Amino acid sequence: MGRLEKLPPYLFSAIDAAKAEARAAGVAVVDLGVGDPDRPTPQALLEVMCEAVRKPANHCYPAQKGDALLKQAIAGWLARRHGVKVDAVSQVLVLIGSKEGLGHLPLAYVEEGDNALVPDLGYPVYGQATILAGGQPRLFALRAENGFRPDLAELERLMDDRTRLLFVNYPNNPTGATGDADFWRELIALCGRRGVVLVNDAAYLEVTLDGSRPLSMLKLADPAADQVLELHSLSKMFNMTGWRIAFAAGHPEVVGRLGRVKESMDSGVFTAVQETAVHALGESFAELLAGVVEAYPERRRIMVAALADAGIEVFPTTATFYVWCRVPGKESAVDFCGRALREVGLVVTPGNGFGPGGEGWFRISLTASDADIAEGARRIRSWR
Numbered sequence: 001m002g003r004l005e006k007l008p009p010y011l012f013s014a015i016d017a018a019k020a021e022a023r024a025a026g027v028a029v030v031d032l033g034v035g036d037p038d039r040p041t042p043q044a045l046l047e048v049m050c051e052a053v054r055k056p057a058n059h060c061y062p063a064q065k066g067d068a069l070l071k072q073a074i075a076g077w078l079a080r081r082h083g084v085k086v087d088a089v090s091q092v093l094v095l096i097g098s099k100e101g102l103g104h105l106p107l108a109y110v111e112e113g114d115n116a117l118v119p120d121l122g123y124p125v126y127g128q129a130t131i132l133a134g135g136q137p138r139l140f141a142l143r144a145e146n147g148f149r150p151d152l153a154e155l156e157r158l159m160d161d162r163t164r165l166l167f168v169n170y171p172n173n174p175t176g177a178t179g180d181a182d183f184w185r186e187l188i189a190l191c192g193r194r195g196v197v198l199v200n201d202a203a204y205l206e207v208t209l210d211g212s213r214p215l216s217m218l219k220l221a222d223p224a225a226d227q228v229l230e231l232h233s234l235s236k237m238f239n240m241t242g243w244r245i246a247f248a249a250g251h252p253e254v255v256g257r258l259g260r261v262k263e264s265m266d267s268g269v270f271t272a273v274q275e276t277a278v279h280a281l282g283e284s285f286a287e288l289l290a291g292v293v294e295a296y297p298e299r300r301r302i303m304v305a306a307l308a309d310a311g312i313e314v315f316p317t318t319a320t321f322y323v324w325c326r327v328p329g330k331e332s333a334v335d336f337c338g339r340a341l342r343e344v345g346l347v348v349t350p351g352n353g354f355g356p357g358g359e360g361w362f363r364i365s366l367t368a369s370d371a372d373i374a375e376g377a378r379r380i381r382s383w384r
């Protein structure tokens with residue numbers, strides 16, 4: 001079977017089709033499905049971008065692996081914000097969104113017959129990119145009773161001498177689960193012992209709902225010695241999903257190998273966008289971030305209250321802008337979400353869109369307008 005044929009079907013296409021059909025039939029759909037922030041990029045960043053766009057020097061090919069100024073800003077941000085020390089030249093790589101980095105990483109490690117451990121449930125790119133590189137994704141479970149963290153004994157059982165990468169994603173999409181210091185220490189030690197590169201997709205690291213400072217995996221590792229890579233993204237941090245800017249930091253060899261793949265694949269991020277990112281990660285970082293994440297605590301409170309009234313169990317968290325909910329009764333996740341669309345015009349995502357382990361769960365995204373969140377909450381109460 002060819003690589004493309006090995007890719008699993010994309011459940012979200014079916015959801016998009018059902019949504020379009022409902023809209024065409026005149027249903028006033030409330031879409032709490034996609035995790036794409038409804039609010040604009042902060043004004044201050046728009047202004048930096050407008051200036052940067054006007055500079056002719058920015059219209060040429062960008063520094064392919066990241067502008068030196070941005071790489072320094074990233075290293076400075078990691079030090080100030082997360083207490084992590086990395087060398088800006090050899091341990092930082094600018095990405096065209098974290099999806100791009102995740103998509104290319106297996107090409108740097110996975111040969112035919114190799115495998116990568118990927119979470120069930122998780123962002124589909126880890127497994128798909130492994131398949132496209134010619135390797136085999138091996139799913140490990142994230143179970144509710146473990147707080148949606150992997151079972152280390154299971155991970156060790158799944159590893160063999162062809163295991164190259166272990167993908168994790170904390171704070172986690174779709175569950176909102178987080179990692180703590182002990183968890184990271186154990187995972188780093190396991191991967192070190194087995195010679196597996198540990199990759200944390202930290203796209204949601206800064207989306208915290210209680211003002212707490214999140215924990216970077218790199219803080220628990222020694223990124224100059226441990227084979228680790230963490231991917232950060234400005235997409236959710238600053239409502240910049242359309243801008244395509246993210247970065248990876250970690251061990252110089254891992255960063256270097258991903259950089260080698262990218263040399264053949266892309267020509268870097270528009271320099272004006274990189275200049276804006278320098279500003280975003282600079283002195284006004286905390287203020288800018290606060291203005292973005294302030295939207296979510298109240299939205300979550302409203303939604304969780306409605307779900308409680310409807311008798312729907314929610315996984316408790318203060319991380320990410322997702323609410324991870326248990327499907328009530330015995331209905332499958334797809335049936336339940338299909339019925340939500342047909343009966344009350346509400347789009348929510350069936351948990352098995354993130355892997356078979358998501359059966360019995362569904363995800364609500366808090367990235368819709370306040371009015372839609374209120375209306376969605378009203379429909380949930382009135383429905384059940």
Ligand SMILES: Cc1ncc(COP(=O)(O)O)c(C=O)c1O
Nearest residue numbers: 097098099123173203233235246
């Ligand atoms: C877990 C996870 N990782 C990565 C991404 C991709 O983010 P980016 O916009 O940085 O490519 C997403 C986007 O939804 C995501 O949910």
